[in-house]
Amino acid sequence: MEGIPTQSTRAKHVGGALADAAVCTGALKVGRAGFSDVPPFLVDIAQGALQCKFNTVYLEFLGQVALARLLLGAVLRALLRGVTLDHPGWYLLRVRDGRRTLGCALVSRCSDQDGALIDIRLVAVRPDARRRGAGSTLVRHVLQCARGDTRVRCTCTVYAHEMVALVQKLDFRRTQVGRELASGVRRPDEFTYRSRAGLKRSGG
Numbered sequence: 001m002e003g004i005p006t007q008s009t010r011a012k013h014v015g016g017a018l019a020d021a022a023v024c025t026g027a028l029k030v031g032r033a034g035f036s037d038v039p040p041f042l043v044d045i046a047q048g049a050l051q052c053k054f055n056t057v058y059l060e061f062l063g064q065v066a067l068a069r070l071l072l073g074a075v076l077r078a079l080l081r082g083v084t085l086d087h088p089g090w091y092l093l094r095v096r097d098g099r100r101t102l103g104c105a106l107v108s109r110c111s112d113q114d115g116a117l118i119d120i121r122l123v124a125v126r127p128d129a130r131r132r133g134a135g136s137t138l139v140r141h142v143l144q145c146a147r148g149d150t151r152v153r154c155t156c157t158v159y160a161h162e163m164v165a166l167v168q169k170l171d172f173r174r175t176q177v178g179r180e181l182a183s184g185v186r187r188p189d190e191f192t193y194r195s196r197a198g199l200k201r202s203g204g
Ligand SMILES: CC(C)(COP(=O)(O)OP(=O)(O)OC[C@H]1O[C@@H](n2cnc3c(N)ncnc32)[C@H](O)[C@@H]1OP(=O)(O)O)[C@@H](O)C(=O)NCCC(=O)NCCS
Pocket: 048, 053, 054, 121, 122, 123, 124, 125, 126, 129, 130, 131, 132, 133, 134, 135, 136, 137, 155, 156, 157, 160, 161, 162, 163, 165, 166, 167, 169
């Protein structure tokens, strides 16, 4: 697969990023990701795309480059402006166990016709760190950041069975199957979930 570092390359990039803990759940801490978190996250996304856990556009070099730009931009913006999830834009969050990054989540704060929204776009936990609470710690952190009328939405492919189980466990409700992009492209193999708390607030 073009452009995807090997496992040994990836290991060199793990850890050593900025410590910026915002939430601590037991030994797991969520905070803003650093530049060194981006390459292993890209690898996890590309490998997940091979199993259709993510959009297969991330198997293509141009899709990987576009995602890399988005991730690096999110890290840089947070570094330069010190913004938190209270501001509109993209964020890359990471969860650490004290020694190393276990996984990351790409989220955006935006709005739609129903008001403020935090969109969980991509979540990946290192394969050797799964099923130890890292993924749910990231999603719980986002839920805690969604104060007031802000709703939380999560979109994933229908093949992301682990993520589907995770959000259902955290009381999200499936609101949509398939998605029409602004470009007119239809993505039939996607589920959209909304946090139940947000649905109650917006009367959904
Ligand atoms: C989805 C993913 C992020 C979950 O991360 P994780 O750290 O393993 O998840 P957690 O340990 O927090 O699990 C929380 C709950 O999710 C569900 N879950 C997670 N993995 C599961 C699995 N393999 N089978 C069934 N349920 C699973 C369970 O309900 C679990 O709770 P439990 O362990 O008490 O039963 C991880 O599996 C992953 O990176 N998968 C590949 C990429 C992907 O699919 N990303 C989502 C697309 S946006």
